[in-house]
Amino acid sequence: MILADRKTGVIVTGATGRQGLFHIRLMNEYAREVGGVGVVAGVTPGKGGQEVVGVPVYDSIRAALREHEADASVIFVPAGAAGDSIMESAANGLSLAVAITEHIPVHDTMRALAYARLCGTTVIGPNCPGLLSPGEAKLGIMPAQLAMPGPVGVVSRSGTLTYEIVDELTRAGIGQSTVVGIGGDPVIGSTFSEILARFEKDPQTKAVVLVGEVGGALEQEGAASTSLPLVAYVAGVSAPPDKRMGHAGAIVEGGEGDARSKIQALEAMGVTVASRPSEIPGLIRSLL
């Protein structure tokens, strides 16, 4: 597995909001099930001293770290403050920040990511479902019941489509090492290349499913950067140009980033590309 394991202690920012609260509960249910550390503290400025679903809340990450050990943050704060929350995570020395929040202005994201790089903090997202290492750790909002441990890494720009594919894999008896949702925004903290580099060093991961979509060229860049066996799927073959397909980053601009040319580029590199999600288990099995 990559990025997080049972020993990873997590701070949730935006802990007292509806989303934060709901997912702290789910993350800690999962942590209990697998014998992991899970969420040790929540942070909401001005709400220090409260407790939500059995987790103490602090005014800041700094205050939380005085009382608890943590390596990672999962960010649920609203879009306008989420860039700041990434920087707060980085400034306090957390090694990983997972930004679930959607609709962060891209300039905020760019600045926060540049700052996180200076601090040596890995950022996943924003606008992502987080990550799940079945049997080890869940940082984010992925439905854990669909997954099972095994040799296949999954890295995806999507949320529910990732769950769909994880569900297909599990039904076919193929388990996952870590499932990473890197996010649907145009600018994201960790791209396919960076996640694939981690999978390459992970002894558990034997092959990877790469789930891309229209917009940009991160899929090709990722595939070109790795020697791992890959099966790719690219959503948005039918997407019209210059229309944003739900995700801020899912847009064919200036005639670039369309699904067909991505698929062609991937196939030219020798990557197997599935034409629909249900084909993925069969294709990945032939690579294991």
Place this chain on the structure above:
Amino acid sequence: MRLREYEGKRIFAEAGIPVPAGRIVRSVGELGDLSCFGERVVLKAQVDVGGRGKAGGVVICPVHEAPARAAELFGRTIRGLPVTEILVEECLPIAHEYYCAVLVDRSTRQPVVLFTEAGGVEIEETARQDPDRIRRFDVNPLLTELPSFAVRDLIGRAPKALGPMVSALYRVFVAKDALLAEINPLVVLDDGRVVAADAKVIIDDNALARQGFEQNRDLTEREAEAERHGFSYVELDGEIGVIGNGAGLTMATLDLIEQYGLRAANFLDVGGGADRERVAHAVRLLAGAPGVRVIIVNLLGGITRCDEVARGIIDAGIPQRVIVRMAGTNEAEGRALLTEHGYEMYDSMDRAVAAAAEAGA
């Protein structure tokens, strides 16, 4: 959201970037006295599409012909869009056309500034054929200003007067939450003055509120209504209505429909944790859209609960036109509810789309 040229130029002017003398008119009557512009004027249709010049949306004419030519332009469509606003400008004595842009580079996760001596309408061709002629500088977004050396490197031997414009363009890009700020052409006049002859500015949709825009003009009426309900919605021209949760899954559903030789009427992502009311609203929105013969609902329950979705579908009340695929949280309860009310429900995406294709064909 893409700003119109005159809006972009207003922003440029405020940032100290010289722009041509001009005024915006919405009818021929508003042209008024044009003598201040000299002997000739440029009429530029303000339509939200690229390639306007090549499509006949820019007219250069003597001042006395301006009313007739403007009337002609108002009566036309440019790439399908009606002309409702014309920017009237002085005709510039251009000595050379440069190109300068600042945009978000997804690969480097930073802004990048581009500059080339080969500005003008063929810039895309230059980018393809001769990319080395376009100089670039990747900007660490923690910098508040472009460093002087970067500006010097970018403009090379071009007139020094262009330097401050490049710096100002970067400032506009940051201050206005732009995804793109582009001047093409950036012109040097016969007398050595420098002017931004065009302006293309795209504002980040996620920053429209803090930039003071009330709504996103790029959306159609139905798209705007869907956005108010928290949906991501895109109109397409097929016959199968599509509702999904999550952008990726919804796109994958569209693609699968295409594999069955049909076309989706829309893309509608109800978003995470959709409740009964939102689902009912989504189904009704599509049922009322022209050309929709069948609606496929494809949801994977994580945070979203299948029983809640089923109740919403039943509330909308059109069983003969809705095909449902659901899996995940509370799947069994959802299935029981739907079956009871006479809906077809499938557990696999492939089977559901095959059924929708059969019903829609």
